[in-house]
Amino acid sequence: MxxxxxxxxxxxxxxxxxxxxxxxxxxxxxxxxxxxxxxxxxxxxxxxxxxxxxxxxxxxxxxxxxxxxxxxxxxxxxSAPVTAGLHGHEHGAEEGAFWGSAKARLTIACGLALGLAFVIARFYPDAATWIFLAAMAVGLIPIARRAMMAAINGMPFTIETLMSVAAIGAVLIGASEEAAVVVFLFLVGELLENIASGRARASIKALASLVPKTALLEQNGKTVEVAAASLGVDAIILVRPGDRIPADGTILTGETAIDESPMTGESVPKTKQQGDNVFAGTINQNAAIRVQVSALAKDNTISRIISLVEEAQETKAPTERFIDRFSKYYTPGVMVVAALVALVPPLMMGGVWDEWIYKGLAVLLIGCPCALVISTPAAIAASLSAGARRGMLMKGGAVLETLGKVTRAAFDKTGTLTEGKPKVTDITGIGQSAAAVLQWAADLEAESSHPLAKAILAEAEREGITPASVENGRAIGGAGVSGTSGDTELFLGAPQAAEKQVALSDAVKAEIEALNASGKTVSVLIANGQLAGMIAMRDEPRDDAIAGIKALTALGISSVMLTGDNQRTADAIAASLGMEARAELLPEDKQRIVSELRQSGAIVAKIGDGINDAPALATADVGIAMGGGTDVALETADAAVLHGRVMDVAGMVSLSRATMTNIWQNITIALGLKGVFLVTTILGITGLWPAILADTGATVLVTANAMRLLAWRGLPQTGVQR
Known part of the structure; x- marks a missing residue:
């Protein structure tokens, strides 16, 4: 089968x-x-x-x-099973206050038993050994049980095993008081790990709390309050001023400012109107809007971000995999070293047995690998969370690590470096005012959905111009549009088509050529058989494109534009951004160029829209999809810039480098403290409880250092944080 x-x-x-x-x-x-x-x-x-x-x-x-x-x-x-009580594994629930967990209860019980033992031992000193043995048992029995279950399942070398051997050995050489203290400190260390890991886990899931629990659903002409999770696709909801938007959707009616800072970190609200997309968890500021839901609760942008970051945390970075492999040999190695410390001096150098067994037990505790093993995943988890909160998704530790090594960034043009839609850049009136030229052009394009028509209509709206209806309006294939506005016969089209109707002077031709040379598309307006003016349009660079390219340059990364557009337009856009351009490329050409860059020794990041650039994105060392919270942006490539900011590409690189620095700091802390206490233990300066305290301290320091990455706020618009 x-x-x-x-x-x-x-x-x-x-x-x-x-x-x-x-x-x-x-x-x-x-x-x-x-x-x-x-x-x-x-x-x-x-x-x-x-x-x-x-x-x-x-x-x-x-x-x-x-x-x-x-x-x-x-x-x-x-439906998740609840873990056992004091005699099971004491990892507690991840919800609620940490002191309510089974782990905290065990630690408190052990601490109270230890405190009580110190009091009773003062009155009954002859029974001190047995009193401290009982106090130690409160904490050690669950630890030893975990060690036994791990051994039965094929894992004899665990931290619980090290702890159990050290504590029992200490009792056998008469150090029961110290053994009880060591067990309590071990439980305190585990509790601190629990608190720290809970914070790291909660940092990204806090996004889920941004989505309101209820929504105002329109039904039969009325609004009904329903659970936000119950909203179906195409449902119509009302969002009042001050409310959080309960679902991803599209504005049907209304115009307002949306505060997207909870998701993007942007402090300036965005103006949104009919047809614009809005996202769950963002805040409606000014006016009521009606929104048509576009995604179920489990599929909205925030839910997908949480899911993708969790999946990314499951993908280990090369450094993390190395540490994991190292730790497999490290723990057994520690046990061998501890045995040698305990046995060799008494057997071969006449050392005192109790003294060297004590030192061997201390070495066991020093060798606990927790701080070392957590050094990498804690930093990566914090980094992935910090990036996701600013709309920068990196799909795993390997991607995060590679981003910091990038030396060459290859950008698509349309929709990546530019907005992907043309804007009016120049209006020239010839015998007419610029306002009149724009009015007539808007009249002609009022019913068109062509990208250039939309640019003219958007400019008219910005200027407060309302298009008038035209008679006999028609589109002339490959030439332009014509119609009658009032008593004026109008034509708007390409210069070549316009020249068939009116003569263009050398000066006008020179101006058209200059506009074309700067990558702009020119439409010529004719009114009643006379040249009336020109409108130039171009797909303009994103607002932060110049700053984003400069930020990459400051990080030592050179940029190149790879585009299918004509060379003249590409050169004009690239020149304004201060980068190289390669134009008139097919998708396979882009893939070939990325391969050539890699063969030359560069570590290449390819940034594109995730559709047309798929071959090049897959070929690059890191493929980054530039999107606006769409499925393509979330699912394609190795990383995604959800909010379409060029600066975020440099932000990803900067965050990666900060993360790798943090990881090496953590490894240095973990191994450095162990090295110091190993020497002091052999010299007899420190003993059992300082050894376990050092291990706990190293784990806490490493975790706290990693959590600093949660405070990462991205690159400023001016200057780059190295």
């Missing part, structure tokens, strides 16, 4: 460190029919690649045997 390969996504409750993810990974990977497993501690998810013979229920029981809650991603969150 043919096997059918499937991918199933699970939500895992209670993971708060890289060791947790490793244990879940190993136990699931051993299940029959499982081909691959990808666990993300930062996202709290697991993706299993398996065949149709895999027992998913049995797989879930295996995960629960380690003490974690597990539920299918497509099941309601409420």
């Amino acid at each position: 043919t096997e059918i390969n499937q991918k199933t996504r699970f939500r895992i409750e209670g993971m708060d460190c890289a060791g947790c993810a490793t244990k879940v990974d190993k136990v699931v990977r051993r299940a029959p029919g499982v081909h691959d497993v990808n666990v993300s501690v930062t996202a709290g998810t697991m993706v299993v690649d398996h065949n149709d013979q895999t027992d998913l229920d049995g797989l879930g029981k295996k995960v629960k045997s380690l003490g974690y809650g597990i539920s299918r991603q497509d099941e309601p969150a409420a």
Whole structure:
């Protein structure tokens, strides 16, 4: 029978460190029919690649045997099993106050037992050993149980194993008081990890809280308050001034200013009117609008951002994969070193057994790999979240890491460096005022949907000109449009067509040539058989295009424009932006040029609209889709700039470099502290509880350092943060 390969996504409750993810990974990977497993501690998810013979229920029981809650991603969150109490795995719920979790309760119980032991031991010093042993047991029994379950499932070298061996060994050499303190400090460290990982996980999911729970749905001429999650596609909703928009959609009626800062970070509201798209979670400021819903709650922009970032967190960066491989050998290696420290000096150098066993146990605690293993995923999770909150989606740690190495940026022109729609740039009146020329042109184009017609009508609206109706209006294929406005016969079209009706002077021809040379399209207006004026239009660069290219240059990245447009237009746009242009290219030409750039040694980012540039996007080291929150922008390429800002390309590079710097800082902190305390332990300066305190401190420092990336606010419009 043919096997059918499937991918199933699970939500895992209670993971708060890289060791947790490793244990879940190993136990699931051993299940029959499982081909691959990808666990993300930062996202709290697991993706299993398996065949149709895999027992998913049995797989879930295996995960629960380690003490974690597990539920299918497509099941309601409420169905997630609750983790056990004090004698199970103490990773608590991820909702609510941290002190309400089972982990916090265990830590508090252990702390109270330790405090009580110190008090009782003062009155009964002869029984101090047994008193502290009882206090230690409160925390150690659950830890030892987790170590045993991990060993049964093929993982003998876990942090719980190191902790259990060190604590039991300390008791055997008469250091029960110190062993109890060490167990308590270990639980405090785990609780701090839980709090830190919860913050990282919540940073992106906070976006979900931006969407209101209810909406005003229009039904039978009335508005009814309904759950926002129940809105269907094409439903009509009313959004009042001051309300958050409950769904992605298109404005049917009304004009208002929309505050998109919750999603884009832009401080200036955008004016939106009929036909414009609006997004769930943004704020309607000025006037009531009616919106036609375009996406279900599970498919709106915010939901897709959350989903994509979670999936990205499951994709490990090369550095993270290296650290994971390193840690597989690191923990057993630590146990060997600890054994050598405990045994060699007494056996070969006449050392005191208790002293060197004590030092060996301290080495075990120093060797805990948590801080090292969490150093990379914590920084990547924070970075992906910070980028997503500003509309910069990077699909995984590998993409994030590669972006920082980019040396060459290849941009599409239309819709990427430019808005993708022409604008009126010049109006010249010949025997008429510029206003009259625009009025007549608008009259002729009032019923047209041609891009150039839309540009003329948009300019007329900006100037407060209302188009009048024309008689006998008609489009002349390949030439222009004609009609009668009042008693004036009008024609608006290409210079070549206009010249067949009226003679164009050398001066007019020179002006047309100059406008064409700057990449502009010229339409000539004729009124009653006389030359009346000209209107020039061009697809203008985005507002931040110049600043965006300059920002890339400041980061050491050179830019090139790859476009199918004519060379003259490309040169004009490229010159205004300060970059090189290669024009009149087919999609395969763009792909070839990207390949050539890579072969020359450049690390290439290709930035395009995600459709026509698909071959080049796939060929580049990093493909970046420039979009406006569309499905194409979200699903195509390795990364997406959701809000169409050229500056965000430089922002991605800057964020990547900041992330890699942060990762190396974390690795230095983790290994540096371990190195210092290893030396001081061998010299007899520090012992068991400073060793575990150093490990806890390193984990907290590394996590806190990574969380600094959550505060990243993007590049300013002037200057670049290196």
